[in-house]
Amino acid sequence: MKQQPLVSIIDIKKYFPVGSGLFGKKNHFVKAVDGVSIDIYPGETVGLVGESGCGKSTTGRMVVGLTDPTGGEIYFEGKKLSEYRAKKSLGKNLQMIFQDPYSSLNPRMTVADIIAEPLVLHKVGNAKDRRKRVDELLERVGLDSYHGSRYPIEFSGGQRQRIGIARALALQPKLIVCDEPVSALDVSIQAQILNLLKEIQKDMGLSYLFIAHGIQAVKHISDKIAVMYLGKIIEFADKEELFANPRHPYTKALLSAVPLPNPKMRDRERIILQGDLPSPANPPAGCSFHTRCPVAMEQCRSIDPNLLSTSEQSLTACLLFEDRVAN
Amino acid sequence: MSSKESPLLEVKNLETFISTPKGEIKPVNNVSFSINKGEIVALVGESGSGKSVSSLSIMGLNASAIQYKPESSIYFKDKDLLRLEEKEMRKIRGNEIAMIFQDPMFSLNPVHTIGKQIAESIVLHKKVKYKEALETALDLLNKVGIPDAKRRLNDYPHQLSGGMRQRVMIAMALACDPQLLIADEPTTALDVTIQAQILNLLRKLQKETGISILLITHDLGVVAEMADRVLVMYCGKIVEEGTVADIFENPLHPYTKGLMSSVPELYGPSKEKLDTIPGIVPNPLELPTGCNFVTRCSYATKKCSQTAPTLLQHPSGNRVSCWNPFGKEGGSAHYETAATSINYRH
Numbered sequence: 314m315k316q317q318p319l320v321s322i323i324d325i326k327k328y329f330p331v332g333s334g335l336f337g338k339k340n341h342f343v344k345a346v347d348g349v350s351i352d353i354y355p356g357e358t359v360g361l362v363g364e365s366g367c368g369k370s371t372t373g374r375m376v377v378g379l380t381d382p383t384g385g386e387i388y389f390e391g392k393k394l395s396e397y398r399a400k401k402s403l404g405k406n407l408q409m410i411f412q413d414p415y416s417s418l419n420p421r422m423t424v425a426d427i428i429a430e431p432l433v434l435h436k437v438g439n440a441k442d443r444r445k446r447v448d449e450l451l452e453r454v455g456l457d458s459y460h461g462s463r464y465p466i467e468f469s470g471g472q473r474q475r476i477g478i479a480r481a482l483a484l485q486p487k488l489i490v491c492d493e494p495v496s497a498l499d500v501s502i503q504a505q506i507l508n509l510l511k512e513i514q515k516d517m518g519l520s521y522l523f524i525a526h527g528i529q530a531v532k533h534i535s536d537k538i539a540v541m542y543l544g545k546i547i548e549f550a551d552k553e554e555l556f557a558n559p560r561h562p563y564t565k566a567l568l569s570a571v572p573l574p575n576p577k578m579r580d581r582e583r584i585i586l587q588g589d590l591p592s593p594a595n596p597p598a599g600c601s602f603h604t605r606c607p608v609a610m611e612q613c614r615s616i617d618p619n620l621l622s623t624s625e626q627s628l629t630a631c632l633l634f635e636d637r638v639a640n
Numbered sequence: 641m642s643s644k645e646s647p648l649l650e651v652k653n654l655e656t657f658i659s660t661p662k663g664e665i666k667p668v669n670n671v672s673f674s675i676n677k678g679e680i681v682a683l684v685g686e687s688g689s690g691k692s693v694s695s696l697s698i699m700g701l702n703a704s705a706i707q708y709k710p711e712s713s714i715y716f717k718d719k720d721l722l723r724l725e726e727k728e729m730r731k732i733r734g735n736e737i738a739m740i741f742q743d744p745m746f747s748l749n750p751v752h753t754i755g756k757q758i759a760e761s762i763v764l765h766k767k768v769k770y771k772e773a774l775e776t777a778l779d780l781l782n783k784v785g786i787p788d789a790k791r792r793l794n795d796y797p798h799q800l801s802g803g804m805r806q807r808v809m810i811a812m813a814l815a816c817d818p819q820l821l822i823a824d825e826p827t828t829a830l831d832v833t834i835q836a837q838i839l840n841l842l843r844k845l846q847k848e849t850g851i852s853i854l855l856i857t858h859d860l861g862v863v864a865e866m867a868d869r870v871l872v873m874y875c876g877k878i879v880e881e882g883t884v885a886d887i888f889e890n891p892l893h894p895y896t897k898g899l900m901s902s903v904p905e906l907y908g909p910s911k912e913k914l915d916t917i918p919g920i921v922p923n924p925l926e927l928p929t930g931c932n933f934v935t936r937c938s939y940a941t942k943k944c945s946q947t948a949p950t951l952l953q954h955p956s957g958n959r960v961s962c963w964n965p966f967g968k969e970g971g972s973a974h975y976e977t978a979a980t981s982i983n984y985r986h
Contacts, residue, residue: 364831365802469920470687499686500858501917504902508913526831533904533914556907570836572861574903576884579865585840586833588787589801 317391318352319520320376320488325349325385327371331594343594345371347544348385350620351522353488358514358521360535360552362528362567364590368544369524373490376522377407389488405435408481412493414473418465424451424476425461431483450479454509471502478509482517490522495530507533528571532556540564543593543601546620550627560629563602600632608633647674648852649698649716649820655709656693656702665924667693667706669876672951675820680846680853682863682884684899685873688921691856694873695822697722698854699739700729716820735765738813742825744805748797754781755793758812765816780811784841803834810841817849824856839865860903864888872896875922875932878951882958892958892965894937931963939964 326349328342346368353359361369374380376387378394387394389406397403408431411417418427428450429443438446448458454475465473474494481489491510495503507530514521525531531538538555540548540563548561559565566584573581586605591597597604603613613632620630656668668690675681683691696702698714700721714721716737721729741747749757758780759773766773774793781789784807797805806826813821823842827835839862846853855866863870863884870887872880872895880893891897901915919936928934930945937944943963951961 364833471920499921500860500899501686501902502920504904504914504916505918507904508916511913528832529904529906532906533910552910567832568906570832571906572835572839572859572865573906574860574864574888574900576864576888583836583840585836587837589803589834590831 316354318388319355319390320351320353320522321388322349322351322353322372322376323386323388325372325375325382325387327368327375327380328383341594344544344596345593346375346382349539349541349544349546350385351539351546351549353520353522355487355520356514356518357536358523358534360531360538361522361524361541362526362531362538363541364526366543366590366593367541368593369541370492372541373409373492373522373524376488377409377490378403379409401434404431404486405484406487407490408484408486408488409490409492410474410477410481410494413497414470414477415465415497417477418473420465422464423461424456424463424465424468427465427476428461428479428483431480435484437484446483447479450482453482453513454479455505469502470498471505474498474502474506475509478506478513482513485517486519488520488522490524492524493526494523496525496527503530510534528567540567543591543596545601545630546628547602547630548628549620550624550629554624554626558624558627560623560627560634561602561631562606562608562633566607600630645677647676649675649714649854651694651698652713652715653709653711654694654697654714655712656697656706657709658705658707660925662925666876667924668697671873671876671878673871673878673881675852675854677819677852678846678850680855680866680868682855682857682867682870683873684857684860684863684870686858686921688875688924689873690876691873692824695739695824695854695856698820698822699733699737700724700726701733701739731765734761734818735816736818737820737822738816738818739822739824740806740809740813740826742828744802744809744829745797747809748805750797753794753796754800754808758808758815761812762815776815777811780815781808783814783845784808784811785837786811801834802830803837806830806834806838807841810838810845814845814849814851818851820852820854822854822856825858826855827862828857828859835862842866860899872899875924875927877932877961878959879933879962880958880960881951886957890956890958890966892954892956892960892967893933893962894939894964894966895933897966898936931961933962 325346327346328344331341331343349372351359363369375382425447428447432443447461451458451460456475495506523531523534532552535552537551539546542563548564559568566586569584588605591604599615600613600618603609616632618630618632618635620628623629623634652672654668654671658665671694685691708722712722755774755777758777759770762773762776763770778789778793781792786792786807827838857863867884870882870884871878874895880896891900898917904914917936922928922935930948934940934944949961949963951959954960954965
């Protein structure tokens with residue numbers, strides 16, 4: 314029963330140096346990601362939600378090897394990512410879809426060339442095979458083969474995102490990191506892209522790490538959801554569990570803050586957090602959420618909670634759920 | 641809202657056009673709506689639907705390439721804004737009608753302190769001394785919930801977070817006690833928890849001041865939380881209008897209904913597949929004949945591709961521009977017989 318995870322992220326950290334001390338010594342860091350661990354199994358989708366600056370995109374970039382972690386390790390099918398000497402070889406299995414379909418496609422290449430580029434780089438097939446593959450991919454993402462000879466500027470946002478998906482699929486990867494793939498799109502187009510991603514997953518059995526701040530989209534597509542706050546995962550749970558029983562006060566506030574498209578729910582009780590997200594360059598001591606937490610206790614100022622199992626399907630990092638707290 | 645009271649703002653037959661080498665584009669095509677005192681009206685639509693051009697027309701801030709058809713008028717109280725001299729428009733803009741934008745970083749001047757920027761508009765419109773205006777600015781910052789406001793007066797925009805900047809924008813907009821606030825995607829650039837703060841603030845300020853708000857957004861959640869009345873735009877036209885309850889509970893236009901059902905549910909089990917509106921928004925240079933939505937509509941009939949429908953009062957309360965609107969029973973009831981007995985509202 315116990316399956317081997319496709320990707321194992323173990324306690325990864327990414328610290329960016331800011332400013333420099335005497336003799337150019339780096340002495341101050343932004344802890345963009347500070348100890349994140351996630352297992353992603355074949356065929357499943359893990360959603361990563363959080364507000365801007367919480368480190369979700371940096372996590373995604375580390376998973377595909379676009380940036381190296383400062384600490385911790387990522388395993389792909391049991392092998393350390395850092396042992397893949399040639400970064401290029403990762404591309405066969407790990408791909409990424411970006412948020413902005415306007416800046417992630419080369420405006421001077423035709424759509425067919427964009428989609429074929431990964432095939433060319435990895436020397437897959439000859440020109441004729443590649444052309445055939447491009448046509449298949451275009452069809453797979455809901456475009457026509459004649460679109461291949463056009464340039465990105467001739468397409469709308471949703472269509473460009475389809476092109477980005479076709480490019481990511483070209484090498485038949487096992488995991489695609491989707492970094493805010495629908496945030497820049499109109500509502501009716503978002504639904505089209507979400508459906509397409511789900512269909513592709515069904516057909517090809519690949520896994521997604523789906524990063525977004527739009528909680529509805531994450532909920533729709535994910536099997537498990539990790540909630541990040543200031544570089545850390547504060548709750549990780551099966552989707553149903555997370556929405557039925559959110560445990561961390563931040564998760565509760567986040568869910569309660571989402572405007573619901575139902576005017577009858579207008580007068581519901583909402584948890585409105587006070588203040589802003591603290592700067593990751595200067596995170597608060599103890600639990601990083603204590604400055605905004607509606608139920609913060611004295612201990613939260615000094616003790617940093619661990620991500621502990623709070624039910625069979627969930628992990629929560631909050632002192633309310635730790636034995637360390639005398640109650 | 642009593643119907644006798646004349647509306648604060650009345651947009652009538654607003655029609656804008658841009659001449660391009662390939663032909664004429666109409667970002668807003670014969671749009672009429674009104675906003676009453678104390679009302680929050682939401683203007684919903686996707687990119688290119690004409691919602692921003694409509695709102696910028698009210699402010700007189702459209703690019704010069706956008707021209708108005710002579711039938712267009714925008715009455716604010718008793719003045720037609722489209723026919724005002726720039727000098728007179730300036731007295732209204734920022735004073736009686738204020739606007740806040742999506743990205744507060746680009747709408748604040750980076751080289752002046754926020755105190756100075758707020759005070760400036762007060763000095764300009766209210767003819768008070770700078771020092772007095774600065775006092776008012778401080779009050780305003782407190783009112784919009786900026787902590788440690790006195791110190792913040794001397795901050796530059798880059799020293800503030802996105803949510804704080806939007807609060808500053810709101811303070812600035814409210815500086816001259818306007819009667820109408822146009823909020824163009826005011827929370828789109830903000831995080832969810834900050835969005836909740838700003839929406840809460842707008843709601844509170846609206847209650848306190850009785851201001852009217854034209855809220856432009858693509859987020860149906862924001863609409864449901866804020867609006868009294870909703871206008872749905874598609875390809876430069878209003879396709880449906882109604883109270884927020886009617887629009888959400890009983891949408892009549894297939895486009896409105898499509899928008900509603902393409903949003904994933906936050907609670908309850910997830911659908912395997914989301915409902916979608918097939919296709920994409922047509923190119924404004926190649927709009928279909930008949931109804932603009934005909935290419936994406938699953939209920940389109942022959943008539944839809946021949947004649948464009950007009951916005952008519954439907955018996956259920958909404959105004960809708962569709963030959964086959966949904967009836968109360970949920971199906972797409974044929975509507976032609978009903979259409980003969982109803983009259984134009986304007």
